[in-house]
Structures are given as C-alpha cells and as structure tokens.
Amino acid sequence: MEVIEAIVTxxxxxxxxxxxxxxxxDSEKSKTDFVWTLxxxxxLVRVRLEMEAEFEQPVCKKKKLWETxxxxxxxxxxxxxxxxxxxxAFECDLKWRNMLxxxxxxxxxxxxxxDHSVHWEFFRTMHQVLGRSYxxxxxxxxxxxxxxxxxxxxxSKKYTPILPTPTLTAPPLTAIPNRPPQDVLQLYLELxxxxxxxxAQQKALEERKIEAINNLARAISSLSRDSADQFSKEPxxxxxxxxxxxxx
Numbered sequence: 001m002e003v004i005e006a007i008v009t010x011x012x013x014x015x016x017x018x019x020x021x022x023x024x025x026d027s028e029k030s031k032t033d034f035v036w037t038l039x040x041x042x043x044l045v046r047v048r049l050e051m052e053a054e055f056e057q058p059v060c061k062k063k064k065l066w067e068t069x070x071x072x073x074x075x076x077x078x079x080x081x082x083x084x085x086x087x088x089a090f091e092c093d094l095k096w097r098n099m100l101x102x103x104x105x106x107x108x109x110x111x112x113x114x115d116h117s118v119h120w121e122f123f124r125t126m127h128q129v130l131g132r133s134y135x136x137x138x139x140x141x142x143x144x145x146x147x148x149x150x151x152x153x154x155x156s157k158k159y160t161p162i163l164p165t166p167t168l169t170a171p172p173l174t175a176i177p178n179r180p181p182q183d184v185l186q187l188y189l190e191l192x193x194x195x196x197x198x199x200a201q202q203k204a205l206e207e208r209k210i211e212a213i214n215n216l217a218r219a220i221s222s223l224s225r226d227s228a229d230q231f232s233k234e235p236x237x238x239x240x241x242x243x244x245x246x247x248x
Contacts, residue, residue, distance in 0.1 A: 034087045036095055040077060044087075045122055047072045048096055049129045066093045094204045101197055103130065108186075 036044075047069050048055075054065055066089040074086050103126050106118045 034085045034091050039080070040073065040087070041095070041099075041122070043073045043076045044069070044092055044095060045099070045125060047076075048092075049126065052129055062093075063089065066090070090204050090207055094201065097197060097200045099126075100130075101193060103127070104193065107131070 051065060051069065054060060055062070069092045070087055070089045073092065077087075099122065102120065103123060106120050106123050107127065109117050
C-alpha cells in the first residue's frame with residue numbers, strides 16, 4: 001500500500017509541476033507579444049534620439065541604456081493610457097535596428113533622387129539627429145574598404161568590354177557598358193548591413209531563450225523547495241503494535 005500511495009503521489013506532483021511550468025511559459029510568451037503601434041514607435045524614436053549622445057560614448061553599457069529606453073517608453077504609454085502591454089529592452093533594441101536599416105536605405109535614396117523621393121514618416125526626425133553621424137560613418141567605412149587589398153583591386157581594375165563578332169547579315173552590336181566599381185562597393189556594403197541585421201536578430205532570440213531557461217529553472221527550484229517543506233510538516237504515524245510491545 002505504501003508503494004502504491006507513493007507512486008500516485010509522485011504522479012500528481014509531476015502533473016502539477018508540468019501544469020505550473022507550462023503556465024509560466026505561456027505567461028512569459030504573452031509578455032513578449034508587444035505590438036508596435038504608430039504612437040509607440042514615435043515614442044521609441046523620440047526617446048532613442050534624446051539619448052543619442054549617451055549611446056555614442058566610447059565606453060557605455062548598451063544593455064543598461066536600452067533598459068532606460070524601455071522604461072521611458074512604457075512611462076509615456078502609461079501616461080497616455082493607450083496600451084496595456086509592456087515593451088522590453090531587447091524589443092526596443094531590435095525595433096530600432098530595423099528602423100535604422102530603413103533610415104539608411106532612405107538616406108541613400110535621398111542622395112540619388114533628392115528629398116522629395118522619401119515619404120517615410122520617421123525619416124525627417126531621425127535625419128535631423130543621425131544625418132551627420134551617418135555620413136561620417138559611411139565615409140569611414142568607404143575609406144577602410146578602399147585601403148584593403150580588395151578595395152584597391154576594385155578601384156584599379158579596368159573592365160574591357162567584349163565585342164561580338166560582326167556578321168554580314170546583321171550590323172555590329174554596341175559594346176556592353178562598363179559597371180563602375182562604385183556599384184560593386186555599394187552591393188558589398190548592403191550585404192554587410194544584412195549580415196549585421198541577421199546577427200542582431202539571432203542574438204536577441206538567443207537572449208530570450210536563455211531568459212526563458214533561467215525562469216524555468218527558478219520555477220522548478222521553487223517547486224522542489226515547496227514540496228520539501230510540505231513533506232517535513234506532515235505528521236509521522238507510529239505503529240500501535242510497537243507501542244504496546246514497549247509498554248509490556
């Protein structure tokens with residue numbers, strides 16, 4: 001009987017632990033389902049631009065800064081009572097990286113086609129703060145690439161067009177225009193930006209996994225401590241036969 005009761009009790013405890021852990025995972029998942037409305041995005045842009053000088057410091061803790069950004073955005077959303085969900089630091093970081101990539105594409109478009117070619121609502125506000133720093137960064141990147149062996153080879157390479165062999169029935173074809181090295185360099189820079197964006201997204205996902213695992217470990221540890229405390233508080237049952245024998 002004692003063995004059967006132990007098996008039944010263990011089964012109940014396992015089911016309760018599984019249900020509790022699944023509830024914690026569902027609640028943790030619901031916390032990360034933040035919807036970036038237009039108003040929330042505007043708050044993120046303004047808060048992040050206000051802290052641009054802090055992010056540009058040579059030595060700074062970006063994680064702490066993004067936590068500050070999330071706190072300020074949540075405070076403004078609560079003050080307006082427009083959203084119940086709470087945004088977290090890594091969500092602000094990931095959203096800003098995506099917006100920064102969009103801003104850079106629009107900045108290149110403005111250089112080629114002019115200001116009238118961009119209709120993104122956040123571009124003007126971001127460009128007032130990021131315009132000068134972005135141009136400096138791009139100039140440094142181009143100078144760094146041009147000093148490498150690949151950049152020097154691309155700059156010195158001469159493209160020789162291959163002319164088709166003329167025939168008697170058809171007129172000779174025109175030469176294929178050369179592709180300037182600037183286009184190849186621009187393609188290389190765009191590929192590097194995509195790699196950085198993918199790396200940032202993968203890093204954010206890994207941080208979320210690690211945080212979920214830590215929460216799961218804490219929940220399991222708490223359940224084990226509660227079970228141990230409950231077992232220590234249960235009264236002990238004495239054997240009546242042994243008590244009678246001791247009295248005799």
